[in-house]
Amino acid sequence: DGYRNTNQVSDDYRYQDGNYDAPNDGYYRGGDEPAQEEDAQSDVTEGHDEDDEVYEGEYQGIPHPDDIKEKQKKRAPAVADEYRDRADLMAERMEDEEQLAHQYENIIEECGHGRFQWTLFFVLGLALMADGVEVFVVGFVLPSAEKDMCLSSSNKGMLGLIVYLGMMVGAVLLGGLADKLGRKQCLIISLAINAAFAFLSSFVQGYGFFLFCRLISGLGIGGTLPIVFAYFSEFLSREKRGEHLSWLCMFWMIGGIYASAMAWSIIPHYGWGFSMGTKYHFHSWRVFVLVCALPCIASLVALKFMPESPRFLLEIGKHDEAWMILKQVHDTNMRAKGEPERVFTVSYIKTPKQVDEFIEIQSSTGTWYQRWLVRITTTLKQVWDNVLYCLTAQYRMNTLMLAVVWFTMALSYYGLIVWFPDMIRYLQDEAYESRVKIFDEEEVSHFTFNFTLENQIHRNGEYRNDKFIGMKFKEVRFEDSLFEDCYFEDVRSSETFFENCTIISTVFYNTDLYEHKFINCRLINSTFMKEKEGCHIDFEEDNDFLIYLVSFLGSLSVLPGNIISALLMDKIGRIKMIGGSMLISAVCCFFLFFGNSESAMIGWQCLFCGASIAAWNALDVITVELYPTDKRATAFGILNGLCKFGAILGNSIFSSFVGITKVVPILLASSALVGGGLLALRLPETREQVLM
Secondary structure, X not given: OOOOOHHHOHHHOEXXXXXXXXXXXXXXXXXXXXOOOXXXXXXXXXXXXXXXXXXXXXXXXXXXXXXXXXXXXXXXXXXXXXXXXXXXXXXXXXXXXXXXXXXXXXXXXXHOOOHHHHHHHHHHHHHHHHHHHHHHHHHHHHHHHHHXXXXXXXXXXXXXXXXXXXXXXXXXXXXXXXXXXXXXXXXXXXXHHHHHHHHHHOOOOOHHHHHHHHHXXXXXXXXXXXXXXXXXXXXXXXXXXXXXXXXXXHXXXXXXXXXXXXXXXXXXXXXXXXXXXXXXXXXXXXXXXXXXXXXXXXHHHHHOOOOOOHHHHHHOOOHHHHHHHHHHHHHHHHHHOOOOOOOOOXXXXXXXXXXXXXXXXXHOOOOXXXXXXXXXHHHHHHHHHXXXXXXXXXXXXXXXXXXXXXXXXXXXXXXXXXXXXXXXXXXXXXXXXXXXXXXXXXXXXXXXXXXXXXXXXXXXXXXXXOEEEOOEEEEEEEEOOEEEOOEEEOOEEEOOEEEOOEEEOOEEEOOOOOHHHEEOOEEEOOEEEOOOOOOOOOOHHHOOHHHHHHHHHHHHOHHHHHHHHHHHHHHHOHHHHHHHHHHHHHHHHHHHHHOOOHHHHHHHHHHHHHHHHHHHHHHHHHHHHOOOHHHHHHHHHHHHHHHHHHHHHHHHHHHOOOOOXXXXXXXXXXXXXXXXXXXXXXXXXXOOOOOO
16 A cells, blocks of 8 residues: 555646645655655665756655646646647547547456346347337227228328338437437437327327327337447447347337237227217227337336446546446346456546537526527537538448438338238238129118128119118118118118119118218208217228238248348348348349239248348448447438338338239339349448447
């Protein structure tokens, strides 16, 4: 304890008003020589020449004048920072970041990979699972919600796209904020927004409010993907990063399987709900929406017990907090390995030069709302600066190439996963229509219909004094027919229309045969009494079980691709993984020309999803590795937002060709995949580099 190194001398003095005050702790600070007795100290100077004479104030704890000059030189740059050019400060910061990147890699290797990373893996996996669930929710509830909320075709299309629109905005906004406010804090905000509005959307009755809730819910969950990958990558060493980020991608698949299984088991049970009067109905599809929020809520709760990314804390100059978290990671892993005696040997970590300290000074002035306004505007300006930074000369080419690859992948993948179910439904409808029964010129009088009529066409018929009581019409058309003195009571219908019919002295009581179902009809002395209010799911068959099965199998089919990509990611590299996967997926698209049955379409969908998942995983990994820590989530958010824009275009374009032609969707998807795959081969390989 009585020994001190000469390199530590300057830190023991405090500069006050131009003078140095020496610490009064009774220790000798002359160098590596041990402290001597007072009588022996006078003997040290005997026999020395003037050139070698020891500065006598040294023994009184007073620094030598040369030491004072040296210390003043060291202090000079710090004092003059406010007068230095910003470019010089940024150059110094970049140099510091490069030193930090290599030191941080060594620290993570010392911490090891163990219990801490696996705990964080499952917590962030739940957040990624919530993202996967969100993509499927609207598609599964749409057949039920369209009848429950009287949705038109345009409303259904908007509801299908609104989630992607919210996710696109959320990815850019929350991804950018994660580089300024922190990974953990922004992920909590993102999950909280999603959970709150997903929960609220299950109770609202109006279409407009439901649409708004799904939009904000999508905005919240849109931020999870860029934050989760940036967050987890900063706890992984170079050797583990590609593999374990690929394993993390499996939770997106698990989210799709979870959503499919829950839809299959809940939505068909239409009685799983309650009603409050005639206006408020809580049906089974709303229960499904509630259940789908559970992964998000679970991740939100678990995330409260996880620390902030130490890499992010070091970027903003919070050395001590980062050191404590890294020590926690080290100690947790060592205890799990049975080596609790292992000591965390790191004592100091390089922190980059801070350039934006003026923000807090500005924010501490004025009234509370002025301070908040300054904080918000300054933070948003920093986010925008980060967005522009991704397009500077250093990163412009990589950003543009990645943008094209992300967009082409999203256009083909999301377009096809919507096109597959629509094509299967179209094939089902064709088969259903082929079994239609046609009745011509039938005459029915004084008969009571109290059973279901389904998939029928009645032409030139005459119905006199007939009763239609407590029955159901499903896919029934009456053309050029006569109804005279008939009585309809408690009738429910689905896809049923009357065309060019003459209806005389007929009473409609408590039915859902509304005005739009009578096309070019003549209504003479007919009465509509107590029409059914609202929209109802009349037939359990309307819930398309096959669509749930298709989505379930499509999600499950990516499991082999996930495993292969995780095992080979660090062996063959990210670039070959992206290019190879996209080119194989393009080949799979051509085989869709032979998909003329439901089973063939399901098989080709599974093959396509299984082949393309490796490209998605490699894209996630390389996007994380190509950008520095203070721009990582921002860049990921921009590219993921562009991905969601591609999804919107893909959904709109591909669905418009269902029942018209298969050529355009197949050629568009395959050409996009080929172009994106070839361009991906020009990206730089990142598996050997440290996280900057």
